[in-house]
Amino acid sequence: MSFISPAEWKASQEKALNALNTLDAKSGKGNDFLGWIRLPESITPEEISSIQAAARQLTEDAEIIVVIGIGGSYLGAKAVIEALSHSFAAWLPERRHLPVVFAGQNIGEDYLGELLEVLTARTSACIVISKSGTTTEPAIAFRIIKKHLEEKYGKAAAKSRIVAVTDRSRGALHTLAAQEGYRTFVIPDDVGGRFSVLTPVGLLPVAAAGFDIAALVSGAANMAKITAEKSLNNPAVNYAAVRNALYNKGKKIEILVNYHPKMHYLTEWWKQLYGESEGKEHKGIFPAGVDFTGDLHSMGQYLQEGERSLFETAVSVGNENNRLEIPFDEQDLDQLNFIAGKRISECNKMAELGTLLAHVDGGVPVIRIHIPQLDAYAVGGLLYFFEKACGISGYMLGVNPFDQPGVEAYKKNMFALLGKPGYESSGLKEIIDRLDAHTN
Numbered sequence: 001m002s003f004i005s006p007a008e009w010k011a012s013q014e015k016a017l018n019a020l021n022t023l024d025a026k027s028g029k030g031n032d033f034l035g036w037i038r039l040p041e042s043i044t045p046e047e048i049s050s051i052q053a054a055a056r057q058l059t060e061d062a063e064i065i066v067v068i069g070i071g072g073s074y075l076g077a078k079a080v081i082e083a084l085s086h087s088f089a090a091w092l093p094e095r096r097h098l099p100v101v102f103a104g105q106n107i108g109e110d111y112l113g114e115l116l117e118v119l120t121a122r123t124s125a126c127i128v129i130s131k132s133g134t135t136t137e138p139a140i141a142f143r144i145i146k147k148h149l150e151e152k153y154g155k156a157a158a159k160s161r162i163v164a165v166t167d168r169s170r171g172a173l174h175t176l177a178a179q180e181g182y183r184t185f186v187i188p189d190d191v192g193g194r195f196s197v198l199t200p201v202g203l204l205p206v207a208a209a210g211f212d213i214a215a216l217v218s219g220a221a222n223m224a225k226i227t228a229e230k231s232l233n234n235p236a237v238n239y240a241a242v243r244n245a246l247y248n249k250g251k252k253i254e255i256l257v258n259y260h261p262k263m264h265y266l267t268e269w270w271k272q273l274y275g276e277s278e279g280k281e282h283k284g285i286f287p288a289g290v291d292f293t294g295d296l297h298s299m300g301q302y303l304q305e306g307e308r309s310l311f312e313t314a315v316s317v318g319n320e321n322n323r324l325e326i327p328f329d330e331q332d333l334d335q336l337n338f339i340a341g342k343r344i345s346e347c348n349k350m351a352e353l354g355t356l357l358a359h360v361d362g363g364v365p366v367i368r369i370h371i372p373q374l375d376a377y378a379v380g381g382l383l384y385f386f387e388k389a390c391g392i393s394g395y396m397l398g399v400n401p402f403d404q405p406g407v408e409a410y411k412k413n414m415f416a417l418l419g420k421p422g423y424e425s426s427g428l429k430e431i432i433d434r435l436d437a438h439t440n
């Protein structure tokens with residue numbers, strides 16, 4: 001709080017409460033994309049059961065599940081599965097959860113080629129996710145995986161190994177799924193990609209990996225109640241208020257910090273949520289991420305003494321699931337006996353507190369978010385917390401947090417370069433001339 005004055009803090013909190021009112025009244029920009037707000041409480045036990053049943057059926061005769069999607073149709077599931085998985089699952093003597101691998105989040109020829117090598121040797125099934133149903137990256141990956149499944153199992157049997165998650169009535173994936181007779185789940189019209197982790201977009205892959213989606217949704221539902229409160233106790237109001245107050249003081253970069261290796265992809269999900277929601281009209285905090293303590297040995301110098309245009313948001317995890325103490329060593333050649341008998345998590349916590357203080361002393365404000373442990377309930381709460389704060393924060397900034405017009409620019413050029421019908425007017429020759437001018 002030493003980085004902003006009491007008056008600035010009060011004004012920012014008031015602005016955040018107003019933004020919360022605008023969200024609730026559905027009177028702000030992009031208000032036809034607010035379905036995510038009541039999503040956790042509106043998911044019925046029957047819907048959860050139907051997702052779980054589809055996941056069970058899909059995983060019955062598969063050693064690997066391939067989930068195809070990009071952006072909001074990828075990062076939520078990836079983040080939750082990474083957060084809940086054993087770090088060395090592939091090397092455990094007994095399988096605890098079905099391996100889930102992702103495709104369609106890049107256009108990597110090596111990536112897809114190597115994936116096919118694995119799928120040739122193992123049995124597999126596929127969840128293909130695209131709200132628009134027309135996104136190039138997942139469409140390319142699905143064409144490859146569909147062909148593989150049909151060649152390996154035959155067209156009829158391949159069908160039962162594919163589930164599509166897409167729009168209710170529009171898009172190429174919807175048409176393809178209807179024509180081929182795939183089982184489908186619908187992404188609600190009023191939920192945008194990066195806010196869709198609690199729809200079948202996130203829930204089906206997480207269930208297929210064998211994790212507790214009921215607990216995930218229940219954690220989110222509890223957080224929905226907490227963050228609905230029209231008061232200054234509301235943590236989403238306070239997070240949005242403090243990050244905007246810091247932004248207005250010239251802190252243009254927010255770094256999400258974790259001290260738990262399983263949280264790397266939660267940071268990636270958060271980066272998309274805030275980057276795509278707020279980076280508009282030449283405004284918005286730039287979202288970045290680091291994994292501590294590892295990145296203290298690469299980014300620590302900059303954070304301590306570089307440009308003072310950044311602030312950190314540290315997500316602190318209370319309890320670890322394992323218990324491991326530092327052993328005593330007679331010789332003490334590494335001079336670690338002063339911490340012998342202490343838990344690893346205690347050392348990690350002291351690193352966290354020491355870093356927090358050092359960075360604040362170095363001129364980097366630190367926001368601290370505490371979650372009790374990394375389980376499905378807490379992760380569900382964290383996801384919803386960030387979504388709600390993002391909606392509030394985007395309105396405080398004055399942008400539409402629920403669209404992404406800027407994502408189209410690269411696609412237009414790429415389609416013209418690839419000769420997609422309908423993009424001739426984008427001027428292939430002009431694009432090539434301009435590329436030449438930039439690259440020569």
Ligand code: PA5
Pocket residue numbers: 070071072073129130131132133134135138192193194195276404
């Ligand atoms: O948040 C968004 O809307 C985007 O990141 C989309 O999720 C992403 O572009 C993928 O879109 P789609 O699900 O239509 O394939």
